[in-house]
Amino acid sequence: NAGVMQNPRHLVRRRGQEARLRCSPMKGHSHVYWYRQLPEEGLKFMVYLQKENIIDESGMPKERFSAEFPKEGPSILRIQQVVRGDSAAYFCASSPSTGVDEKLFFGSGTQLSVL
């Protein structure tokens, strides 16, 4: 049973370019969470999605950032017109359902570097 798959592992972009980060949840998981982690900092929640629906995007910047989780295919976190401050590790996690005791399973992350 494959775990949460994220790609690419490393992504280098120049300022102004677009970054697309992909996440395939564990088999049987329909809930996806995106977190961002800066050096020496914890995980900051960005967005929570279920299939075809954004449930909570309260942690995502209003501009340049968007996320989707289509009926078929991986969840995508898209960052338009990247800036140096977007450089961070982006982790995706999945769970089979939602609930107070639900545990998250994390992917290996995508390290985004903006030149």
Added chain:
Amino acid sequence: QKEVEQNSGPLSVPEGAIASLNCTYSDRVSQSFFWYRQYSGKSPELIMSIYSNGDKEDGRFTAQLNKASQYVSLLIRDSQPSDSATYLCAVNGASGGSYIPTFGRGTSLIVHP
């Protein structure tokens, strides 16, 4: 704004000692609590969860929860160099009907031989 506070460390302990990691949280209605371990450059992995006041033991790990004090801790007995990592405390409770864990900044643990 839910907050989860951890001492960033590093916490340095000798091999074989007990490492004690602490976490406080601001949201009184939080219901579930998790400890994740993250090695440098790797993804977080769940090591313990606790939902009721008191202690929960799993091997060398013991999680302790005190909801009245809004405090959760992780004890690692017989610490090994392989335990050297950052330990993230996560707290979960319904936010508008959705359960989304809030993470602390993590405590760096160094176990030296």
